Amino acid sequence: MKTMDGNVNTTTNLSRRRFLQWSAVGMGGAALAAACATPAAPAASEDAAAPAEETVEIAWWHAWGGTTGMAAMVGVAEAFNAEGRSVQVERLHVPEMNDKLLAAIAGGTPPDVGVCCVQYAQLYSRGAVMPLDDFIDRSEIIQHDAFVDGLIESMQWQGSTYGVPGFEAGPRYGLMYNKALVEEAGLDASQLPRTWEEMFEWHVELTRFDDAGNVEVVGFDPRDATAGNGPATNIPQFWALTYGLDIWDAETNTFNYDDERFISALTTLKRFTDHVGVQQMESFRSSFSGWTQSPSSSFPSGVQAMLVTGYYAPGELSHSAPDKEFGVGWAPVAEARKGATFQSVGGHPMYIPNGVENVDAAFEFIEFCTQDKAQNVIFENTGWLGGLKEIYDPDLPKYQKYSGLDWFLRSVNDATELWACPVIPIQGFVNQERSRTYEAVIFGDKEPEQAAQDMQEACTEEMRKQFPELLG
Amino acid sequence: MYTFTAQRWNRSRTRSLLKGLAFISPWLVGFAAFVLYPIAASAYYSLTRYDVLRAPRFIGLENYIELFTKDEIFRTVLSNTVYLVVLGVPAGLVVAFLLASLLNRKMKARPLFRTIFFLPVLVPAVASAEVWRWVYNTNYGVINAMVKSWGLPVIPFISSMQLAKPSLILIHMWTQGTAIIIFLAALQDVPRSLKDAARVDGANALQRFWHVTIPICTPAILFVTLTGMIGMFQYFTLGWLLTQGGPNEATEFFSLYLYRNAFQYFKMGYASALAWILFVIILIFTLLIFRSSARWVYYAGES
Structure with a gap:
């Protein structure tokens, strides 16, 4: 303390009691001030001229990572920010996004825009994300009918649109095959199997074991890539569709898992597994992982001959297996449906969580992502498409970059059946039940009839518990 | 008074x-x-x-009624978790105690060995999972590559319903560095006079270990058992990273199922009920161990 005469007085009369009292008053005052304070405003003096337009910063979360995925996300954010708009985007890679988004929404701190890899239908049906119809209606860039048939419908719940296809959307089903393995087995690639009976014959011809009985090459893994996935808003349930069954009735909000066709599908799935041996197949799957992005996955590494997968596979394979050649054709169907060709266009929506303040800015970013500049960045880095009808021109020069991609694009128009992805409000539960049901059948714990019946009951019961109002 | x-x-x-x-x-x-x-x-x-x-x-x-009367997976989850605790905790304890006993002996490069055995604790779980995924891999894993080169069928460590849980327990045994340190401290506290007295009484090395060393270390054993048991009931990371509950739910443990309900199915109420059941189970096991400890834990300070 400095006295009037300028000397420093080192003594103090402040007692502990007084200190505590003042501390309490100080802390209380600070807390009160903090509680009453208005949100921090940009620090600017009154004399300073106000900027012509205030810059709004929005937070964008994406779950995609990896070398190619990250490059695309970074590229899109940079392209958007370089436009000199009044909106700037701050990108954040959020692995395991489902958990974090749920917590952020519940805590009132969601990102302004999200994309990828959450239980979309569960968010739509619980009102966690914002309906975008008004924005789309007002938009000069995005229209409801600008997207491939069925795609925008997979982002709707009870008549409202909760997402816009932006980063990854496209045909989900094509039977890809390794040309060298097919040739080695003496099979004719111009006559691809069209039914599961024919497919099984190929599976037998292509599967190879060593002298000790260890599997070396698997013809077809019925649970790999899109064949083993769904039902979700971005991928339907392949094994039901291939038998011509829609497992979800959107009118009544009920399931059709006890249908004969699903039982037949389970029987076929088991048959393919049994030929390899369930233990061998399980070891194979855990050894190599699946899909096409990684060079160590079974199909790119040349130890799996056939794969049901989506339009992104040609692009991914050009990176993960540049030394191999692949062909593509229609996925097989049940014997009774011979001649049917089916396709489904699914995609990941861009969405705006409820509680977001900068909604217009968030939607401006979504608009940007659907357009050429962003789409080119995404395609160049990953080979992914965005779902706009106008980009489904297989003859565009850029699509010749990846062998087989044009087949996927043509298939959307050529297919005799184009299935929409189901919007099931208990999607996460059903997806896990699907996995559980497949395993129970192939491990022999349940007969297909019993497994199908159990799945029907489990999903119906869960629906009754979580959405009793929808069941009437 | x-x-x-x-x-x-x-x-x-x-x-x-x-x-x-x-x-x-x-x-x-x-x-x-x-x-x-x-x-x-x-x-x-x-x-x-x-x-x-x-x-x-x-x-x-x-939620509780459903868990106990209708939920078949809950029964599987419970049995998987109890299996892990009942076999995994003693296995980890025995390995840690034996290694600590070895590291307590006079030998060359003892600090180096102690560091090596503690290292797995410092390795992040994701890195551990990747290493073990490679070790257990049936096609190019370090063990199965040898097995295949001998012309034998591969060992499906984590892809077999029978072997998946024991394989995870094996990894648990590898990460016993913390328990080893605790046992090492306890072993260094064993009074030399007691060992000498036992030697004078004619006890051989094994008898001295069994009748002197182990009883003196029982407070540390109790502590490691309790913390190990609680940790094992909450086992999640390696199970999630390596097997995701498979094959065919062979490694679907309590915490995995709780997480699935909370964040995949959005059933936070059900997951909360699971958490409370887990708490009660851990409490019961803890009380049982504490009650039994009066029979087997020796506190030198007590008369």
Whole structure:
């Protein structure tokens, strides 16, 4: 303390009691001030001229990572920010996004825009994300009918649109095959199997074991890539569709898992597994992982001959297996449906969580992502498409970059059946039940009839518990 | 003999209490906000149907009744978890104690060996999982590559329903560095005089180990057993990273199922009920171990 005469007085009369009292008053005052304070405003003096337009910063979360995925996300954010708009985007890679988004929404701190890899239908049906119809209606860039048939419908719940296809959307089903393995087995690639009976014959011809009985090459893994996935808003349930069954009735909000066709599908799935041996197949799957992005996955590494997968596979394979050649054709169907060709266009929506303040800015970013500049960045880095009808021109020069991609694009128009992805409000539960049901059948714990019946009951019961109002 | 005289409560003591509370108030606030409230909230949510995004709906004990009467997976989960605890905890304990005993002997490069055995604890779980995925891989894994080169069928460590849990226990045995350190400290506390007395009485090395060393170390054994048991009941990371509950639910453990319900199915009420059941189970096991400890734990300070 400095006295009037300028000397420093080192003594103090402040007692502990007084200190505590003042501390309490100080802390209380600070807390009160903090509680009453208005949100921090940009620090600017009154004399300073106000900027012509205030810059709004929005937070964008994406779950995609990896070398190619990250490059695309970074590229899109940079392209958007370089436009000199009044909106700037701050990108954040959020692995395991489902958990974090749920917590952020519940805590009132969601990102302004999200994309990828959450239980979309569960968010739509619980009102966690914002309906975008008004924005789309007002938009000069995005229209409801600008997207491939069925795609925008997979982002709707009870008549409202909760997402816009932006980063990854496209045909989900094509039977890809390794040309060298097919040739080695003496099979004719111009006559691809069209039914599961024919497919099984190929599976037998292509599967190879060593002298000790260890599997070396698997013809077809019925649970790999899109064949083993769904039902979700971005991928339907392949094994039901291939038998011509829609497992979800959107009118009544009920399931059709006890249908004969699903039982037949389970029987076929088991048959393919049994030929390899369930233990061998399980070891194979855990050894190599699946899909096409990684060079160590079974199909790119040349130890799996056939794969049901989506339009992104040609692009991914050009990176993960540049030394191999692949062909593509229609996925097989049940014997009774011979001649049917089916396709489904699914995609990941861009969405705006409820509680977001900068909604217009968030939607401006979504608009940007659907357009050429962003789409080119995404395609160049990953080979992914965005779902706009106008980009489904297989003859565009850029699509010749990846062998087989044009087949996927043509298939959307050529297919005799184009299935929409189901919007099931208990999607996460059903997806896990699907996995559980497949395993129970192939491990022999349940007969297909019993497994199908159990799945029907489990999903119906869960629906009754979580959405009793929808069941009437 | 001490006599207890009740002190009269006066203003000075009240002030003293208030001061004390004021000083620890940051901790009290943190404890109330981040421990007490979540505990109370989860107890309430366990009695509701709650998905975080919509208001909770009170359903009484329905979640608990369903878990015990209808949920078949819960039974599988319970049996998988108990298997892991009953086999994994003793296995880890035995390995840690034996390794600590070895590291307690005079030998060359002892600090180096101690460091090596502690290293797995420092390795992040994701890195551990990747290493073990490679070790267990049936096609190019270090063990199965050898097996294949001998012309034998491969060993499906984590892809077989029978071997998946033991394979995870094997990894658990590898990460016993912390227990080893605790046992090492306990072993160094064993009085030399007791060992010498036993030697004079004619006890051989094994008898000295069994009748002197182990009894003296039982407080440490109790501690490692309790913490190991609690940790094992909450086993999640390696199970999630390596097997995701498979094959065919052979490694679907309690915490995995709880997580699935909370964040995949958005069934936070059901997951809260699972958490409370897990708490009660751990409490029961802890009490049982504590009660049994009177028979087998030796405290040198007690007469």
